[in-house]
Amino acid sequence: MTAVDHLSLAERLAGIVGPDQVASSPGLTVDGLPAPLAVTPATPDEVAAVLTTARQAGAAVTPWGGGTQQRLGPPPERLDLVLRTTRLTRIVEWEPDDLTACLEAGLTLAAAQQALAAQGQQIPIEAPCPDCATLGGLVATATAGPRRWLYGSWRDLVIGMRVALVDGSVIKSGGRVVKNVQGYDLAKLFTGSLGTLGVIVQVNVKLAPLPAARRLMAARGPLPAVATLLQEIAASTLRVATLDLLDEAAAYACGLDGPGAAGLVLLEGSSAVVDAHARTVAHDAAGHGLRCDAVDGPELDRVWRAWVDLARVDDLAPTEALLSIGTRPVAVGEVMEAIARAAEEHGLRARRWARAGSGPVYARLVAVDTGQAAGLAAAQATLLARWPAVTLVAGDPAIERAARPWGQEPEGLPLMRAIKQRFDPERTLQPGRFVGGI
The missing domain is CATH 3.30.70.2190 (Alpha-Beta Plaits)
Structure with a gap:
């Protein structure tokens, strides 16, 4: 692949967002991979223009909200440009009587909750580092907290969104009311896609009253x-x-x-x-x-x-990893006991918790000493022999290379690759970051 001319790319990006919003050597890293450039567009159309410019230059792009979830998944195969969404912070529309709001993706969770609380409302989602975590990043990583049992996840709460694509377009899915049947529900496709298909620029969400x-x-x-x-x-x-x-x-x-x-x-x-x-x-x-x-x-x-x-991942030490195991609720206790045995077998300490009503089990594994870091990958392999959905959610790149970050490949992987080819044929966005090297 031809090397990207970062100087020329920076000049072209400055023509879109202004020179003050383009930074060379910005000091941002994605799982240890330094970003040569960073750009901060202010509108959905600018995001789309940045993406198509990067695609034309052959540059690889990583979207970046608050940076709290950048440890998820393996490192990208290459990185030329970080696209920051932190200037997309508007409350576009809010209908308190309908319990819905249209919010830009760079708005932090804490800022959104503070604004909505003025009318006694909330987004019933919680996440680590809410002062930094952005709505777009949380939707793109499908990050949901303990209250998922009552209120559901982002896939239940997002009723529409706008997404910037690498072809320079901004597409819309769903709408701003709960009863909406406009076309395909592409919002669920982009939720949890780690920014590999497009950059979420706006989300329409269902709200809930603050409890008394x-x-x-x-x-x-x-x-x-x-x-x-x-x-x-x-x-x-x-x-x-x-x-x-x-x-x-x-x-x-x-x-x-x-x-x-x-x-x-x-x-x-x-x-x-x-x-x-x-x-x-x-x-x-x-x-x-x-x-x-x-x-x-x-x-x-x-x-x-x-x-x-x-569930915080931005503070993991080189000898730590976060695992997730999908299982049936009735098997949660059994899985937690199996994690404890695997940790002991491979010289690790384990901190375990589970959403007992819906099934996911999590474990933060820590090597007792630095020489046993390889045991983190070995523990995942031990658990994979019993449960196929053992994901290495986050860990040091050396651990991720030795492990299978996404567990066993899903049956739907060919379809997932076809979708990636449809939305991002030149692999501009997050190349190699998602399951199966997507």
């Missing part, structure tokens, strides 16, 4: 008993926001002292409903021989922030 009251019920005891309790709550009529299962190490990281695993059941709603459901959860926990503590007020805020930050 919140309380966390933390059931503590042996992991199998806590897992059983959470499965029973999932099958009940209780309206709970979370059903998370944490091992003792993860619970301690969240500021919850005491022995045993923790079942974290967050209750949201009116004070009367929260009180009634809290009594039911405490009663059910006692029936399993579990201690159940109520957490609210400032203490809940502290626990909540640490709880969400369990």
